[in-house]
Amino acid sequence: MSHFLLRHSTADNGDGTYRNPVLRADWSDPDAIRVGDDYYLIASSFHRVPGLPVLHSRDLVNWTIIGHALDRLVPEADFRTPQRGGGVWAPALRHHAGRYWIVYPDPDRGLFVTSAEDPAGKWTTPHLLKGGKGLIDPCPLWASDGSAYLVHGWAKSRAGINNRLTVHRMSEDATELLDAGAVVIDGDELPGYRTLEGPKFYERDGWYWIFAPAGGVADGWQSAFRSRNPLGPYEERIVLEQGDTDINGPHQGAWVTTQGGDDWFLHFQDKGVFGRVVHLQPMRWDDDGWPVIGDKGRPVTVHPKPLQGETPAAPATSDDFATGIGPQWAWQANPKPGWAATGSGLTLTCVPHVDPDLRFLPNLLGQRLPDGGCRAETTMRLDAEPGATAGLAVVGDDYAWIGLARTENGTVVTCRTAQDGEPPHDNGSPFPLDAPAVTVGVEVDATGRCQFFAHLPGEATQPVGEAFQATEGRWVGAALGLFATGEGSASFDAVRVTAADTDA
Incomplete structure (x- = not known):
């Protein structure tokens, strides 16, 4: 079995430089802002x-999870079961009038707004800003002249159209749109363009900017569009x-300016089974006033950090459940009371299901699978009636699990x-x-190939079954999950997630 080291999957090299990606898991469709000396980042979460x-950072490299803007998905009843491929698509984050604002799309329902005074605190109940199918990737702009706008894209799977960006005038409090909207950029009119989406709206030195990707998730590129008028026409x-x-x-990501005036761009890279990992690129301006991202328009791998002195950090993966369920975990649907208890490890109630397909199991508790490989293990027990199952799973379009039946x-x-x-x-x-308990786990290599293992107390670890090739899910990477079905309960000690030692 492979060699693994217990360490954070931090991008901070500890010598004043960082290595991409800065977020080594499925933090897809990122948007980020700076408020004072603090940086905040949000990501799409789909059905989770x-x-x-x-997420929060002080240097754009070292990030930690500080909370979630949505405790539950709405409409409540619709998300009692997993809506794989639906839910929350690419959101936008802004700070305006002393509040933090998120506009996010549900491609089956419309564009929603939520806000908060504290990004780590309670967010308002989502308000439907624009209803309809296929409305995606919204971003608001509060302009310097006091006007407000919203740009969004289109999903062909729901709306029948795509490859174009629509701009609306918006009320200052983001409660309503003030016109029918106009297509300001039509990708069908741009040579070679396809799947123009993911716009982010900015204003700088008299120019209105829309940063938007095109070309598709796995093979696309980043474009910038500018105009002297938010409604266009735009050059590209x-x-x-x-x-x-x-x-x-x-x-697809975010333009952020540091306190010192340096510009940076956060974007994703599609890594298949590991989802969309996040990279950080330096950004400068050429003599014609256009942004130049990375190294002459190509992504960098290693670069000096934007700011020095911060302690290396990364979003949590391991969890002892001593003070609750950590923020790295999410259910596959709106949870019901009594599904889980914490304190001395984690206890999951076995929930009866006619067809316990883990892909559609509401009470599967999952987290993002770390990019580059990992080892995950826990010690578990099952106190249940015949027919009950529980275990540790890797879930995408295909899935596998090890545990107890x-x-x-x-x-x-x-x-x-x-x-x-x-x-x-x-x-x-x-x-x-x-024995009363068994330790179960999985080793995942850099290609997503999984080898499950188990051992009883005092015995050597043994591989169990043939290797399993993990797959991505519906617009998400594979999840590392815990579950319990049937009648009874399952208990899990601490879950230890160890990053692969790629240098060993």
């Missing part, structure tokens, strides 16, 4: 609950693309896999649990 994670330039680097599809003849340690659209089957032979 709580939604709209909020590609400002970041893969070129001869190994960073595929570098696009209660049979009429006792409890067995089992490993099961399921391909997309197929029922689960045993991966290896189940064996009896001849």
Whole structure:
């Protein structure tokens, strides 16, 4: 089995430089702002609950999770079951009039607004700003002259159109749109453009800017559009693309300016099974007033940090559940009371399901799978009726898990896999649990290939079953999850997630 070191997946090299990606997991569709000396970042969360994670940094490199803007997804009843591929798509974050504002899309329902005085505190109940199907990727702009605008894109899967950006005039309090909207950029009229989306709206030195990606998630590029009028016409330039680097599809993110006046750009890279990881690029301006991102429009791998002196940090992965469920975890649907208890580890109530397909299990508690590989393990017990199952899973369009199953003849340690659209089957032979508890886990390599393992107290760790190739989900990377089904309960000690030692 591979060698792993217990360490944070931090991008801080500790010598004044950083290495991309700065967020090494599925923090997709990032948007970020600076308020004073603090930076805040949000990401799409799709069907996961709580939604709209909020991260904090002091240097754009070292990030921690400070909360979520959505405790539950709305409409409440619609999200009682997992809406894979739906939910919260690419959001935008702004600070205006002493408040933090998020406008986010639900592609099946419309564009919503929520706000807060404290980004780590309570956010308002989402308000529907514009209803309709296929409305995606909104971003507000409060202009220097007191006017306000909203730009958004279109999803062809719902609206029947895409590759264009629409701008509305908006009320100053973001409660309503003031006109029918106008298409200000039509990608069909730009040679080579396809899937123009993800716009972010800015104003600088008399210019209105829309930063928007095109070309698709895995292979696209980043464009910038500018005009003297927020309603156009806009001129265009590609400002970041893969070129001869190994960073595929570098696009869709946020322009941030430091206190010292330096400009930076955060964007994602699609890593398949690991989702959309986040990179940080330096940004400067050419003699014609256009942004130049990275190294002459190509993404950088290593670069001096924007600011020095911060302690290396990364979003949490391991969890002892001593003070609750950590913010790295999310359910696959709106949770019900009693699903989980914490204190001395984690106890999950076994929830009965006619078809316990983990892809559609509301009470699967998951977190993002770390990019580059990891080892995850926990010690667990199952106190349940025959037919109950519980364990540690890797869930995408395909899934696999290792854990315990209660049979009429006792409890067995089992490993099961399921391909997309197929029922689960045993991966290896189940064996009896001849002890109160078992330690189970999985090693994931840099390609997403998973080897499950288990050991009883005092015994050596043994691989269980054949290796399983993890897959991405619906617009998300694979999740590392815990679950319990049937009648009874399952308890888990601390979950330890260890990053792969790529230098070993």
